[in-house]
Amino acid sequence: MPNSAAPTTLRCLVVDDDPLAIQVIQNCITHTDFLESVGACSSAIEAAAALRTTPVDLLFLDVDMPEMSGLDLLDTLTEPPMVVLVTSSRDYAVAAFEHRVVDYVVKPVAYARFLKAAQKALETAQAAPAPAAAAPVSTDHTFVKVDSKLVRVAFDDVHYVEALGDYVHIVLGQQKLIVYSTMRAVEEKFPPQQFVRIHRSTIVNLRYVQAIDDNAVVIDGKHLPIGQTYLRDVLQRLNKF
Structure with a gap:
């Protein structure tokens, strides 16, 4: 059962070097009541900077981007948000598993498939344990x-x-x-x-x-x-x- 502190809205960042792909994902976010867009980035480098200053719960992340790929971006993050990979290739399933992404969506993105991925992210966030009350911390x-x-x-x-x-x-x-x-x-x-x-x-x-x-x-x-x-x-x- 979700804990009382479970989030009801997920803050989302879209990362893709294709403006049309960004527009599609942003439209999907707009039509999903438990998602909120905090912006979009056209490169992984730009996203890395945004993640340092902007609270993000869920990343909709393209893989194939110039200079730095989406997977390279994840490797630089010590505490990444939840991630849904959005890519035109089906060849990243193993990499997606290794990076523990919430879901893996292949372009072109249909809203029904997007919603399924978003719901998995919400369920993952709501299943996270609630912060426990402070207790004596063992040192050994x-x-x-x-x-x-x-x-x-x-x-x-x-x-x-x-x-x-x-x-x-x-x-x-x-x-x-x-x-x-x-x-x-x-x-x-x-x-x-x-x-x-x-x-x-x-x-x-x-x-x-x-x-x-x-x-x-x-x-x-x-x-x-x-x-x-x-x-x-x-x-x-x-x-x-």
């Missing part, structure tokens, strides 16, 4: 749900965390916990002074970093690639740790 452990039980995880035991579809793998040496979660939720639970995100799909415990080798973090002999947008922060954190 957290609990994660594995299958049907809550498992206590000490932060010092976690070597790294990897995303895989709708799940994350929490690696504790030879043990691996498979948890239904997002990387954002992991970041919120794990102490930032001890953990750093090195890729949109990887968070590592700084205590277990053995080396940096060719833009990869080495933990337990495994090379974990560093995303280009995270490289500077990772190096700074390692120097300060």
